[in-house]
Amino acid sequence: xxxxxxxxxxxxxxxxxxxxxxxxxxxxxxxxxxxxxxxxxxxxxxxxxxxxxxxxxxxxxxxxxxxxxxxxxxxxxxxxxxxxxxxxxxxxxxxxxxxxxxxxxxxxxxxxxxxxxxxxxxxxxxxxxxxxxxxxxxxxxxxxxxxxxxxxxxxxxxxxxxxxxxxxxxxxxxxxxxxxxxxxxxxxxxxxxxxxxxxxxxxxxxxxxxxxxxxxxxxxxxxxxxxxxxxxxxxxxxxxxxxxxxxxxxxxxxxxxxxxxxxxxxxxxxxxxxxxxxxxxxxxxxxxxxxxxxxxxxxxxxxxxxxxxxxxxxxxxxxxxxxxxxxxxxxxxxxxxxxxxxxxxx
Numbered sequence: 001x002x003x004x005x006x007x008x009x010x011x012x013x014x015x016x017x018x019x020x021x022x023x024x025x026x027x028x029x030x031x032x033x034x035x036x037x038x039x040x041x042x043x044x045x046x047x048x049x050x051x052x053x054x055x056x057x058x059x060x061x062x063x064x065x066x067x068x069x070x071x072x073x074x075x076x077x078x079x080x081x082x083x084x085x086x087x088x089x090x091x092x093x094x095x096x097x098x099x100x101x102x103x104x105x106x107x108x109x110x111x112x113x114x115x116x117x118x119x120x121x122x123x124x125x126x127x128x129x130x131x132x133x134x135x136x137x138x139x140x141x142x143x144x145x146x147x148x149x150x151x152x153x154x155x156x157x158x159x160x161x162x163x164x165x166x167x168x169x170x171x172x173x174x175x176x177x178x179x180x181x182x183x184x185x186x187x188x189x190x191x192x193x194x195x196x197x198x199x200x201x202x203x204x205x206x207x208x209x210x211x212x213x214x215x216x217x218x219x220x221x222x223x224x225x226x227x228x229x230x231x232x233x234x235x236x237x238x239x240x241x242x243x244x245x246x247x248x249x250x251x252x253x254x255x256x257x258x259x260x261x262x263x264x265x266x267x268x269x270x271x272x273x274x275x276x277x278x279x280x281x282x283x284x285x286x287x288x289x290x291x292x293x294x295x296x297x298x299x300x301x302x303x304x305x306x307x308x309x310x311x312x313x314x315x316x317x318x319x320x321x322x323x324x325x326x327x328x329x330x331x332x333x334x335x336x337x338x339x340x341x342x343x344x345x346x
Contacts, residue, residue: 072121090161094120164189296323
């Protein structure tokens with residue numbers, strides 16, 4: 001017996017998704033308009049060469065760490081004598097989707113990045129455990145295996161969305177150990193308040209949640225397709241040529257092992273996305289150069305709530321606002337964000 005994806009879609013959400021299918025870029029507020037799309041594309045001086053949207057093969061490798069037989073790694077060395085930049089991607093936009101950003105950043109900096117467990121080219125977590133503690137442990141092992149002693153060599157940490165929250169967690173963890181962390185740049189980070197995806201909200205709703213949990217486990221193929229469909233609108237904000245290059249590889253990657261995608265979705269529905277204010281305050285008191293970059297049209301992170309908290313409680317953390325940008329600015333506005341970060345870092 002099959003289960004239709006429409007079973008999970010509320011009328012309002014079905015209308016939005018139908019708009020996305022029939023009218024690709026003219027979607028209703030707050031997701032943007034044709035004018036915003038054109039404005040964002042105008043900010044690119046010229047279309048990037050197609051190779052800019054893919055990671056160079058010579059900079060990609062696969063390593064093994066405890067608990068993970070395969071971890072996909074991006075490692076680019078510009079100058080061995082200079083500090084490194086560690087980039088942590090978000091929930092689903094793994095390193096391949098952030099290739100334009102990583103390529104631009106690595107023109108001026110030594111850059112290290114990797115795929116989180118269960119997405120891109122990295123094995124899933126054993127027993128489908130995806131908690132901040134598991135991700136922190138994973139990151140520590142990968143960093144040490146890829147570049148031994150890196151946290152003690154003037155490391156700068158950059159993270160987007162979930163990776164922004166993990167940048168905060170990793171940085172404060174390293175600082176407690178006395179490591180030399182120079183900069184922490186969080187791009188549209190989770191941690192204060194978020195707008196959960198419809199699927200995540202339903203999975204944590206009494207009565208409905210347990211039913212959906214059963215369906216997700218019982219019908220992983222349908223579940224994975226639903227998640228990919230829900231992610232589709234994120235690609236509409238990319239420059240058109242970038243979207244065309246990345247959408248199909250992303251879809252194939254997410255549907256390669258539907259059981260993993262479904263299990264990962266269930267786990268991250270329970271992830272503590274909010275209420276990490278104490279860690280922001282802790283980072284603020286450390287006097288490390290910390291910056292939070294926010295997007296004015298973000299429908300994932302609650303930008304007003306995050307900005308208000310930081311301005312009232314974390315006076316040492318700088319805020320950079322891009323009013324017209326959406327949540328996935330690291331991919332959709334790779335050139336602007338990479339240039340901004342390069343100007344901030346030594």
